[in-house]
Amino acid sequence: xxxxxxxxxxxxxxxxxxxxxxxxxxxxxxxxxxxxxxxxxxxxxxxxxxxxxxxxxxxxxxxxxxxxxxxxxxxxxxxxxxxxxxxxxxxxxxxxxxxxxxxxxxxxxxxxxxxxxxxxxxxxxxxxxxxxxxxxxxxxxxxxxxxxxxxxxxxxxxxxxxxxxxxxxxxxxxxxxxxxxxxxxxxxxxxxxxxxxxxxxxxxxxxxxxxxxxxxxxxxxxxxxxxxxxxxxxxxxxxxxxxxxxxxxxxxxxxxxxx
Amino acid sequence: xxxxxxxxxxxxxxxxxxxxxxxxxxxxxxxxxxxxxxxxxxxxxxxxxxxxxxxxxxxxxxxxxxxxxxxxxxxxxxxxxxxxxxxxxxxxxxxxxxxxxxxxxxxxxxxxxxxxxxxxxxxxxxxxxxxxxxxxxxxxxxxxxxxxxxxxxxxxxxxxxxxxxxxxxxxxxxxxxxxxxxxxxxxxxxxxxxxxxxxxxxxxxxxxxxxxxxxxxxxxxxxxxxxxxxxxxxxxxxxxxxxxxxxxxxxxxxxxxxxxxxxxxxxxxxxxxxxxxxxxxxxxxxxxxxxxxxxxxxxxxxxxxxxxxxxxxxxxxxxxxxxxxxxxxxxxxxxxxxxxxxxxx
Numbered sequence: 001x002x003x004x005x006x007x008x009x010x011x012x013x014x015x016x017x018x019x020x021x022x023x024x025x026x027x028x029x030x031x032x033x034x035x036x037x038x039x040x041x042x043x044x045x046x047x048x049x050x051x052x053x054x055x056x057x058x059x060x061x062x063x064x065x066x067x068x069x070x071x072x073x074x075x076x077x078x079x080x081x082x083x084x085x086x087x088x089x090x091x092x093x094x095x096x097x098x099x100x101x102x103x104x105x106x107x108x109x110x111x112x113x114x115x116x117x118x119x120x121x122x123x124x125x126x127x128x129x130x131x132x133x134x135x136x137x138x139x140x141x142x143x144x145x146x147x148x149x150x151x152x153x154x155x156x157x158x159x160x161x162x163x164x165x166x167x168x169x170x171x172x173x174x175x176x177x178x179x180x181x182x183x184x185x186x187x188x189x190x191x192x193x194x195x196x197x198x199x200x201x202x203x204x205x206x207x208x209x210x211x212x213x214x215x216x217x218x219x220x221x222x223x224x225x226x227x228x229x230x231x232x233x234x235x236x237x238x239x240x241x242x243x244x245x246x247x248x249x250x251x252x253x254x255x256x257x258x259x
Numbered sequence: 260x261x262x263x264x265x266x267x268x269x270x271x272x273x274x275x276x277x278x279x280x281x282x283x284x285x286x287x288x289x290x291x292x293x294x295x296x297x298x299x300x301x302x303x304x305x306x307x308x309x310x311x312x313x314x315x316x317x318x319x320x321x322x323x324x325x326x327x328x329x330x331x332x333x334x335x336x337x338x339x340x341x342x343x344x345x346x347x348x349x350x351x352x353x354x355x356x357x358x359x360x361x362x363x364x365x366x367x368x369x370x371x372x373x374x375x376x377x378x379x380x381x382x383x384x385x386x387x388x389x390x391x392x393x394x395x396x397x398x399x400x401x402x403x404x405x406x407x408x409x410x411x412x413x414x415x416x417x418x419x420x421x422x423x424x425x426x427x428x429x430x431x432x433x434x435x436x437x438x439x440x441x442x443x444x445x446x447x448x449x450x451x452x453x454x455x456x457x458x459x460x461x462x463x464x465x466x467x468x469x470x471x472x473x474x475x476x477x478x479x480x481x482x483x484x485x486x487x488x489x490x491x492x493x494x495x496x497x498x499x500x501x502x503x504x505x506x507x508x509x510x511x512x513x514x515x516x517x518x519x520x521x522x523x524x525x526x527x528x529x530x531x532x533x534x535x536x537x538x539x540x541x542x543x544x545x546x547x548x549x550x551x552x553x554x555x556x557x558x559x560x561x562x563x564x565x566x567x568x569x570x571x572x573x574x575x576x577x578x579x580x581x582x583x584x585x586x587x588x589x590x591x592x593x594x595x596x597x598x599x600x601x602x603x604x
Contacts (some may be wrong), residue, residue, distance in 0.1 A: 013533055014552050017399040025400060036534050041547075093376070098369060121533060124395040127377050130333075130362045131369035138335050139446055145527075158450070162528065163358050164462055165270060166454040170332075173446040182534045183527040216372040218408035222388070228399045239580045245583045246593035249565065250601050252581055258283050258466070258542040258563050259508070259602065 001054035005045035037117025075190030075200035098131030103211035133177035279423035314432035356415035374406035459512035469514030473547015494524035532557035549576025
C-alpha cells in the first residue's frame with residue numbers, strides 16, 4: 001500500500017521573479033526549492049506511510065527541473081520518486097496536470113491516500129489538486145489541518161479542515177486526496193545520509209503514453225506573462241509624539257477614504 | 260447565448276457578501292455575451308437568497324434548498340453543479356475564489372472537462388472568448404489567460420477585485436431543482452464545526468491590522484508565578500489588549516506575520532503571506548512587522564499600507580504609503596483613541 005505525495009520545484013521564496021524581454025519568467029541564478037506548502041505534504045506522507053506500514057511515494061508532473069524537489073523528498077525519507085513528463089504538458093493547465101497526475105496514481109495501483117500541499121506557488125493555483133481527486137473519482141478533503149484518524153482496513157478517514165469561518169471535522173471514505181495546511185506538522189530537514197542517498201537516485205520518467213492517457217481538448221491557455229505595474233512609490237513619514245502621529249495618520253486615512 | 264452562471268456562496272442560510280462581486284462580474288459580461296445572469300443558490304434559505312441575488316443584478320436563479328446541501332460538502336455540491344452544466348451548457352460559471360469556491364468550480368470543471376480560469380483580477384469577453392489576468396509566482400508577476408477549446412468556461416475571481424453593485428430590490432424568476440445525490444450517496448459527513456467567533460474574515464476584510472515579532476515588546480508583564488515564555492505572554496497579551504481594540508474600532512480583521520505565528524503569538528489562521536493567506540484590503544496596518552518578502556507576497560496588493568515599526572530601516576517601509584517610526588505599544592493605543600474620537604465610536 002502506498003501513500004502518494006505530489007511536489008514540484010519552485011523558485012526560492014526570496015528570489016526576484018520577473019518577465020524578461022522575450023516574455024519568459026526568470027528568477028536569475030536563484031535556486032529552486034521544494035514548493036513551500038509541499039514540505040508539510042511530504043512530512044505527512046512519511047508519517048502516514050509509517051503508520052500504515054506502507055510506502056511513501058512522491059511524484060512530480062513537469063520537466064527535469066522538478067527532479068530537485070523529488071531528490072529533496074527522497075532525502076527527507078520518502079521511499080520512491082517518479083516524474084511525469086511529456087512535450088504536450090508544456091504550459092499545461094490544472095486540468096491537464098490533473099489528468100496526468102490521476103493516471104500516475106492509477107499506474108502505481110495501490111495508493112489509498114494522495115497528499116498535496118495547499119497550493120503551488122509558481123502557478124499560484126490549487127485547482128489541479130481538486131481536479132486530480134475528481135479524475136480519480138476519489139474523496140477530496142481540502143485545507144486539512146489535522147488527520148484525526150485513518151483506518152485503512154475500514155477505509156475511513158477523519159480530518160479537521162480549516163475554513164474561513166472556523167474548523168470543521170469531517171469523516172469520509174478512502175481512497176482520498178487531501179490538501180494540507182501549514183499547521184498539520186513540523187517538516188523534518190533532510191539528513192546527511194538521506195541527501196547522499198537521494199543524490200544517486202535515478203528517477204523514472206513516465207510519458208503520457210506510459211500512463212495510457214490523453215489530455216482533454218479544453219483548458220486554460222496562458223497568453224502572456226507580464227511584470228507588475230510599478231507600485232505607487234509615494235511615501236510619507238509621519239513624525240511627532242505618538243498622539244501627534246496618530247492624529248496625523250487619521251487625517252491622511254480620512255483623506256484617502258479608506259476608513 | 261446560454262446563461263452566465265454565478266454561484267452564490269452561503270453559510271448558515273446567509274449569502275457571503277463577496278458573492279455580489281461575482282454577480283457584478285457576471286453582469287459586466289452579460290451585454291457583450293448577450294446572455295442572462297443566473298444565480299445558483301444551494302442550501303438553506305435558497306429562495307430568499309435568490310431574490311437578494313436579483314437585487315444585486317442577477318436576472319434569474321436556479322435553487323436547490325435540500326437538507327443534503329445545508330453544510331457545504333464537495334460531493335453533493337459538485338455533483339449538482341456538474342449536472343446543471345451538462346444539462347444547460349452555460350457559457351460561464353463564475354464565483355469568488357473562497358476556499359469552498361476554489362474546490363467546487365475546479366471539481367466541476369474537471370467533471371465536465373471544461374477550462375477553468377482561476378483567481379481573476381479582471382475579466383473581459385473579447386471576440387466571444389473570456390480573458391483574465393491573474394497573479395503568478397507568489398504575486399510577483401501577472402499572467403494573461405484565456406480558454407482553449409469550447410464549452411463552458413469556469414472562472415474564479417480574487418475577492419475584492421470586482422466591485423458589487425448597489426442593491427436594487429426586484430423580483431426575479433426562480434427555478435427549483437432536485438439535488439443530484441441523496442444523503443446515502445454522500446460519503447463525507449460533517450461531525451462538528453467550531454466557529455472562530457468574533458473574528459473578521461481576512462479574505463473579505465476591507466481593513467486588516469497585522470502584528471509581527473515586534474508584538475513581543477509589550478511593556479506589560481506576565482502575572483507573578485507565570486512559568487511560560489515571557490515573550491509569548493507579552494505578544495499574546497498585546498494582540499488581545501492592544502491590537503484587537505484597534506481592529507475593533509476599525510471593523511478590521513487581525514492578521515499576523517509568519518514570525519509571529521511560528522513563535523506561538525497567535526494561531527496560524529491569522530497568518531498573512533506565502534504560507535498563509537493572500538489579502539488585498541483597502542487599508543493594511545503592519546505593526547512590528549519587518550516585511551520579509553514572504554509576507555509581502557501576501558499583502559502587496561493592499562491599496563494603502565501603513566507601517567508602524569521601531570526600526571526605520573525595516574523593509575516594510577519600502578512598501579508603505581505612510582510610515583510611523585516608534586513604539587507600537589504607544590502608537591496603537593493613541594491611534595485607537597484618536598479613531599474612537601474621530602469616527603464617533
